[in-house]
Amino acid sequence: MAVFRPLSRSDTSLPVDEAFAPLSARRLLLLGGIGLILAGMLFGDIFAVFVLHQNAAHVGASLADAAHAALAGNTSAVIANFQNVGGFLENRGTKVDTHVHMIDFGYLALMLAILQPWIALSDAAKRLLAWVFLAGAGVLPVGVFLIHYVGLAYSPLQAIGWASIFADLGGLLVLLATLAYFGGLWRNFRIVAGPRVKDRLLSDRSIPGRMLLGGGVLLVLLGFLHGSYYAAVDLYNHEARDYGILSQMSSSAAQRDTAAVDKALADYGQLQGEKAVNIAAHAHAIEFGLLAIMMAFFQPYVSLRETWKRRWAAVLLAGSLLLPVCVLLELNYGLTAGGLADLGGLLVIIALLAMWAGILRYTGSLDAGGEIQ
């Protein structure tokens, strides 16, 4: 682990940063944003290890039961099993949404943190908006997570429960805060004679920053290329197979052909696996790339030794590449590849946690002395 020691000018290359004052919008958004990303990633890892596979097994079993009920001509059992499938899919979907929204709001918070010097609003207004943004970014994922458990209990609406209502409220808060920041940015651009914004975060050209920026852009590009390949080669084929297999399953059940139903069920499970790994690899490569690019800008705030900053940058990039590649290999190499993918996710979390600790250390030094040695 990194060894803490007193800060020196060479560690940070920056003097005291007024934009990073205690409880400033930039500090709130940066620390809150990284916290959201870390929480979202940890939630995703826990979900992947303890829920995802078990849930997929339940969905498969309920679908198989529904198909066999159709085979036996038992309509009520078909409906009951599809209700189970719906429940399991809702459970899975809300947890994926919790994971994705927490991380994406974290990314948006980091971007807004970088943009703060360009936003022509008072410090108090920017701080208030940061709190509104973080409140919304916290409420939406919690609300989405609770949808499966709260359901429609005590809801005044027919289709939307209280958890959904609070989730939507959280989304609205984030939207309003972002809109207000956008107004501030627009205002800055309209002030032609205004002071030229100088932010030393953006002038940093340190090696860890370059590693993260270059590696991040490459990861995003790889993710885009893989997504294009998937859309061109597999997407329509997968959609056609999805319908074809279900149609085969249904017609075989009507004809009481047990073997054909079982084969269709096996094919359907395989297809869902193929779709899931491709989408996960595409999304994770791009999101980790974006994270690397954003963390490149914040390297001046990471007050660790230069060698440790490089190491953590390398660990973050290695984990960011390992996870999507191993997710793609899961279909051929099963649990070994899955374990390596989880390790990749863990590396990213550890590296991000280390950078977060470095930023906290920077804030501590600023608040304690107000001057970097």
Place this chain on the structure above:
Amino acid sequence: MSAARRVLLIGGIALALWGMGYGLWYAVFAEHQALDGIGSSLATGFSAAAERNPTSAEASLARYREAKYVYDRQVDVHGHWIGLAMLLIVLGIGFDRVAFSDRLKLLLALGLFLGAVLFPLGVLLQTMSHGSVPRAIAIAGSALVIASLAVVAIGFSRALALAN
């Protein structure tokens, strides 16, 4: 601030707001109905199979296919608009590190922004028409983003080479 950076920052935040607004509208007014439609058509299809009624089963599964096709794309559009918007913003923040002329940088920024708007728009239009025009718009948009990003990556590496 350079024109290229303005295009990326203003365009990126506007696109993020648009994507979030679309997502909020979709979550409140469309998603629950779409999921209900998918689930009920699938259950009806298999119930019809249990009643040995293949025609009704086939019709229900066709409804499932259409509902699933639309749902997948509507969710993709939300994710891609916001994801691409975030990419525009981070690239805009670091665009001074791209070692090309201002004119080329502006062209790259416009290419990125146009691609980020067009790609999800093409996907969304596919929910209204199965013709080739929406697909062509989506392909053109994604090609614009990828090509522009590849050139930006070259610009970043060129800046590093110049600095060294």
